[in-house]
Amino acid sequence: MAEKAMAETMEALPKIRIRDLRKSFGSNHVLRGLDLDIADAESVVVIGGSGTGKSVLIKTITGLMDADGGSVSIDGADVLKMSSSERHGMMNRFGLLFQAGALFDSLTVLDNVAFGLVEAQGMPRKQAHELALDFMAQVGLEPAVGAMYPGEISVGMRKRASLARTIATRPDVVFFDEPTTGLDPIMGDIIDELIVKCVEEFKITALTITHDMDSARRIGNRIAMLYDGKIIWQGPTTEIDRSGNPYVHQFINGLEEGPIELLARQA
CATH class of the missing domain: 3.40.50.300 (P-loop containing nucleotide triphosphate hydrolases)
Structure with a gap:
């Protein structure tokens, strides 16, 4: 009981x-x-x-x-x-999607999306990039966008990339x-x-x-x-x-x- x-x-x-x-x-x-x-x-x-x-x-x-x-x-x-x-x-x-996206300007979109996987979870870079591409696809970003920098893409695409980065680590909240x-x-x-x-x-x-x-x-x-x-x-x-x-x-x-x-x- x-x-x-x-x-x-x-x-x-x-x-x-x-x-x-x-x-x-x-x-x-x-x-x-x-x-x-x-x-x-x-x-x-x-x-x-x-x-x-x-x-x-x-x-x-x-x-x-x-x-x-x-x-x-x-x-x-x-x-x-x-x-x-x-x-x-x-x-x-936790995952946090900031109002302005808060992508790192010095990193490519792909490295931004993979950032939490590499830095917080210690995942090998190659594996993190593969997962990052999957999450980019889920938010409608083509693989070619991964080689670009945040300053080279639109505000909407930056929001998508930020969302992909947020969910890539599979947060609870x-x-x-x-x-x-x-x-x-x-x-x-x-x-x-x-x-x-x-x-x-x-x-x-x-x-x-x-x-x-x-x-x-x-x-x-x-x-x-x-x-x-x-x-x-x-x-x-x-x-x-x-x-x-x-x-x-x-x-x-x-x-x-x-x-x-x-x-x-x-x-």
Whole structure:
């Protein structure tokens, strides 16, 4: 019975559990006790306006920025309480697609995609290149692109190469930072479709931050809205138009009038 109860508890345990997460910069309280759960192999999108703390959220989860308090548990282990070496090991299970792609300008596209395989996993260069070509193909990049440098390819192709690099190490969890920013609508659709494909095929747990509602609807199984340092609403993507939350309603419809505008006027 005890083993059965333990198994049920493990099944119910979210992949990521965030509780009372706090982060301030002086008097600017960006995260004010944020709570959020993300299930294994679930794609959650956090929406919110510029300056609401979306990027700070990802940086504190991944350890790029120290939190002031709270907990971030991955598979039941609190990342914020880990030693530097323990946290480094945990980070090796993560993938992060930066807003600007963050490819290394001095490396070819092929070496960029293979970078994590060689540097983090110690894979022989030849084997890493073979795998890198496979992942490039999955995001629609021809082998010839591998010999080019990031400065020689389009923004959309750089996004694809960054996505290939992110998934090449087969991470458990991937964080997407404004994945469609700077892209035209057609390329934005393509990147979103690739993200959905990767999440579904590799059973990745995904957390995406964006202010692009079209992208959020395509990518997310569930959407959460960040406002005033907390998650003020969350639910299935199909339910967001019926949220009943005035802040969500104003944001997703791009309305000038509403509680967000009134608070901005008072500030």
